[in-house]
Amino acid sequence: MAKPTPLSGFPEWLPDGRIVEQHVLDTLRHTFELHGFAGIETRAVEPLDQLLRKGETSKEVYLLSRLQQENSQIPDKQLGLHFDLTVPFARYVLENAGRIAFPFRRYQIQKVWRGERPQDGRFREFVQADIDIVGAGELPYHFEVEAPLVMAEALGALGEIGLPPVRILVNNRRVAEGFYRGVGLEDVEGVLRQIDKLDKIGPEKVSELLVTECGATDDQAKACLALASISGSDVSVIDEVRALAESYGAVTELLETGLAELGALIAAAAQRAPGVVVADLKIARGLDYYTGSVYETVLVGHEQLGSVCSGGRYDTLASDGKNTYPGVGLSIGVSRLVSRLLSADLVEATRSVPSAVLVAVASEDERATSDAVAAALRARDIPVEVAPSAAKFGKQIKYADRRGIPFVWFPGSAGEDGAVGADQVKDIRSGDQVDADAASWAPSDEDRWPRVVPRG
Template sequence: MAKLSGFPEFLPADRAVEQHVLDHLRRVFELHGFANIETRAVETRETLLRKGEIDKEVYVVQRLHAAEGESTDLALHYDLTVPFARYVLENSNELDFPFRRWQIQKVWRGERPQQGRFREFTQADIDIVGRGSLPFHADVEVAQVMAEALAGLPIPSLTLQVSNRKVLEGFALGLGIAKPTAVMPIVDKLDKLPRDRVVAELHHLGLAEAQAESVLDLASISGGGADVAERVRALGVSHPLLDEGLDELAAVVDGVQAGGAAGAAGLGGVTVVADLRIARGLDYYTGTVFETRMAGYEHLGSICSGGRYDQLAADRRTTYPGVGISLGVSRLLVPLVADGLTASRSVPSVVLVSLADDESRAEATDVARRLRARGISTELAPKPDKFGKQIQHAEKRGIPFVWFPADGSVKDIRSGEQIPADPDHWDPPPADLRPQILSITKEQLS
C-alpha cells in the first residue's frame, strides 16, 4: 500500500520521544501559569480566509454524501491562533484577563510535502491575551517562556530571531512609502527568494530604486538589541513608529537574554538575536515577531514562530490584543528522528514477568499487579517459552528487567546481575522508570 506523503507517523520508540517533548513543554508552560485549552478542528472558511494569504493551504471539509448543491462552509484549521481568537470572543464572559493559554493540537495545511513541511502536523502554542489592552511586557514573557521550554529539549542549539513590524513600517513611512504594510510580506521572502527577485517585487509595488535599496539595507541588519538600533538610525531615516519599534525590539532581546535560557539546551541552548529580515507573512501581526532556526537544520526554515496581534480578536465593543508563539513540533522532530533521535526502548515497560508454564500465569499476574500498584510499568511474557527466549523477547523491546516469580528474583539483563526481590519493595533505578531519550550527537550533526 502506497504511503501518504505529508502525514508523519512515528514508530513506538520515536513516539516516546514526541511524548517526552510534549510532556516537557506542558510542564514548562504550566510552571508559568498557562492554562490548557483545546479548540475544535474546523472553522468556517470565512474565519480562516480573512486572516492572511492562506487560501491555497486550507483543507475544506465536505460530507461524502452531501445533498446536491449543498455548500461547504467548514475547513480544517491551518494554525491554532485563529481558532484561539474565535474561542476568546465566544468565551470572553467566562475568561479571566489577561488570559494565558497553552494548546497542543494537530493542524492541517494543503502544502506540497517536503522535509519539515507536512499536510498534518502537531503545533504547541502559548499566548497571552488582554481585554482592551495588553502591556508590552507580555511580549517579553512569551519569548522567555518558549526559550526556557526549548532550552530543556534534547535537540541541537537554536537561534531565536526577534523583530518588530513597527520597525519596518515606521522605516517605510519615514521613506515616504504610501503602503508600508504591503512591503512586509515581500521582505519576509528574503530567505526564500534571491535579492534581485525581492527588489523586483518592491519595484512592482511602486517603490523607487533608492527606497527599495534602503528597505533591503534595513532587512540586512541583525545582532544585539542596542547595536541594531544604532545601525538602523545610522541609515538616516526617522519616524516616531520606528523609534517605538526599536525600543520594543531591544526590550524583548534583552529580556530573553536576562531570562537565562541561553546555553541550557542539550547541544548548545538558545541564542536570541534581533534580525530585521523577520516580518512574518500573516496579516494579523502588528508588533513583535519571532522566528527560530535550528543549528544544522537551517533548511527547514523557522521551527518556532509567532508575534503580537492587536486586532485579531475583536467584537463591536471590545478588542482583545494578544501575543503568542508557536512551536512546530512535527517540523522539529521528524527530521531529528530520521537522523537518529530516538528512545532507549520501544515500550514503557520496565519489567517483563516471566512465565514458567501456563499454570503459573496467576502467580505471574499477581507479581505484575503489585509492581504496577507502585508505579512500575510491567508486562507479562506472551507465552511460557524457554527463559532464554523470554529474555530475548525483553531485549528486543528494550525492557531492562526480567522477573522470575518461581524463585522471587529479578535480573538486569543488561549487566546480567540477578538478585532476590520482593515486588512490594523492589525499585528499579530512577533512570529506568521511563524510556530515556538518546540524543543526536554533535558528530552526527557534522
C-alpha cells in the same frame, strides 16, 4: 490485502519515535504551566470564511463537504479543518470572553492540517504547540518581551536530550512600518510580504518585486534592503537602525516607538537568555495581522529547515466590533522538530516499550502467579508485562531482549519438599540475578521508564 502505500505528508512514528515526541510534548507543557499558561483544546473544524478572513489562500484548507451538508445550523457555510491554531483561538476568545479572566494565558497542543506540498519538516497533518497572552482592550508591551523568553526556556529545556541550540530572531513591525513610511512607501503590507521572501529568493529578486509590485523606486528598494540587512544581539543594533533612518531622512515617531520596544526586548533577553534572542530586521512575517513584535526561531546548524517557532503581536485578530482583544503569541511546529530530531539521529529512546520488567511464566497453570507479581509491581508504578507464553525460560529471555525490556522476573518455584523458593529478577544486560520481593524491589530511576537521550 496488498501492502499499503504510505500517504505523503502524514507522519507516523515508530514506538521509539513516539516516545521522543511525547517527551517533547511533556517538556513543552511543563514549561508552559510553570509560567501560568492554562491548557485548552479547540474544535478541529471552522467555517471557511473565518479561516480565510485574514487573506490566507483556500489552497491551504481541507474542506469537509459531508459535514457541511449535514450541518443544519450553518447550511450555507463551507467548513474546513483548521490549518493553524490562531484563528480557532481568536474565535474561542470571542465566544468565551465573559467567562475567562484577562489577561488570558493559554497554551494549546493540537493537530492541524494544511494543504501544502510535503517536504523536509513540512507536513499536511502535524502537531503545533502554541502559547498566547490576550488582553481585553489593551495588552502592555512587557508581554511581548515575556512570550519569546518563555519559548526560549521551553526549547532550551529540550537541549538536554540533544535539540540543537535555538536562535529566536526578532523584529518590530513598528520599526519596519515607520521606516518604510519615512522613505515614502505607502504599501507597507506589500513591502513586508516581499521582504519576508528574502531567505527564499534573495535580495535581487526581492528588490525587483518591491519595484514592480509595491511601486518602490530603486533608491527606496535599496533602503528597504539595507534595513533588512541589519542584525545583532545587543542594543547597539538600535543605534545602527536609527543611523540608517537618519541617512534616508526616514526618522518617524512610529520608528522611534518601535526602536524603544525592540531595544527593551533585546536588553531583557541579554539578561535572561544570553545569545538566544537576536534582532534581525529582515524578519517580517508576511501575515497582515501582526502589529508589533514578530518572532522566528531557527535551529543552529539546521537553518535550512526554516523556522521551527514563530509568531508575534496582534491587536485586531480577535474583535467583536465593540471589544478588541489584543494579544501576543508563538507557535512551535512540534512535528517539524521531532522529524529533525529523528531523521538527523540527534536523539534516541533508551527503549521502545514502556515495560521495565517481563514476568516469566513457568507454565500456563501458574500464569495467575505471574499475573499477581505483575499487579504488585504495577501498584508501585513499575511498568510490567507478562510473558505471552510459557516457553522455555531461555526463549522468554530472548523475547524480553527483542523488546528491549531490561529485567526478567522469575516467580519462585516449589522444591522437592514443597517449599516455594524466593522470586528472582535478572538484569539481562549484565546477567546479574538476585532474589527479589514484589513489595520492595524496584529498578533504578534510569530504568523504570524509557528515557530520551542524545544519540551517541
